[in-house]
Amino acid sequence: MIHTIWWSLPLTLLVFFAARKLSQWLKISLLNPLLVSMVVIIPFLLLTGIPYADYFQGSKILNDLLQPAVVALAFPLYEQIHQIRARWKSIITICFIGSITAMITGGAIALLLGAKPDIAASILPKSVTTPIAMAVADSIGGIPAISAVCVIFVGMFGAVLGHSLLNLLKINTKSARGLVMGTASHALGTARCAEMDYQEGAFSSLALVICGIITSLTAPFIFPVLLRLFG
Known part of the structure; x- marks a missing residue:
């Protein structure tokens, strides 16, 4: 009890x-x-x-309160809708490349280091928000609990060091910084962006949503290919 x-x-x-x-x-x-x-x-x-x-x-x-908090992210997106409409092709391309890269590097490195398929499947969706990562891992034979831990680790890494790395690389455009953080560090990176700058937070939340959709749709096709190549 x-x-x-x-x-x-x-x-x-x-x-x-x-x-x-x-x-x-x-x-x-x-x-x-x-x-x-x-x-x-x-x-x-x-x-x-x-x-x-x-x-x-x-x-x-x-x-x-997490669910209404996620819904509230739609408001800054609405305020940036003119920029999103003007750059939607670039935004989708960036998120697609980022999502695919995150899945391939995570799954391939795990397999090359000798991880079992279920562990590699758990690591593969590490760069999307926890509920999506757990669902994706379960659908491709992974362990949802391990995926949740990986997501938290990646998110914390991005939230702590992401902006320092962007500054080092001299990436100063707010929209670009937001897209990078949302693609790589999901909700935790988005929260950090929202603290730093309103526009960064808007683009980060957009990337978080788009990358979640892309990962959900492509992971079941990417993981079998990785198993064939590196398993």
Whole structure:
């Protein structure tokens, strides 16, 4: 029986906003609020012996708010609709190339390093948002739970280091930065873009949606080819 821990929601919010304030104060990208929250809360649960299911039940409202939060991403897209209409061919091409590259590199490298097919299938959809990645992995013989972990890792990597890498490469166009982050780092990258710049967040959320669709449609065809070539 799952017991509700009433203080899990206040604890989660307190840690997150404290981490966000610290990140803004120190200006260190590694102090990403989500990463810091995980570093604090996971050891806390392990040390206290509190089951994750109990903790989750107490803060379930945050999980329930994810769906309306995703829907809310449509508003910045609407405000950028004139630019999207003018560049839709380039946007789709960029997202298509990015999605295919992400799947091929993830699946091929896993197979070349000796991973079993189910592990490679789990890694392949690593660059799309968690629900889509889990569904895609399940459809091609992967393990959804492993896909979820890969998605979180890739998203955190992009959210923490993505903008630093874009600055190093001198990619300054807001639309380009947003498309790159949304294609490679899905929702976590999009959240970071939204914090940095409104237009970046809009294009990142657009890339997140388009790449999710492309991955869902092409993964069942790409993975058998990778198995034949590298399996």
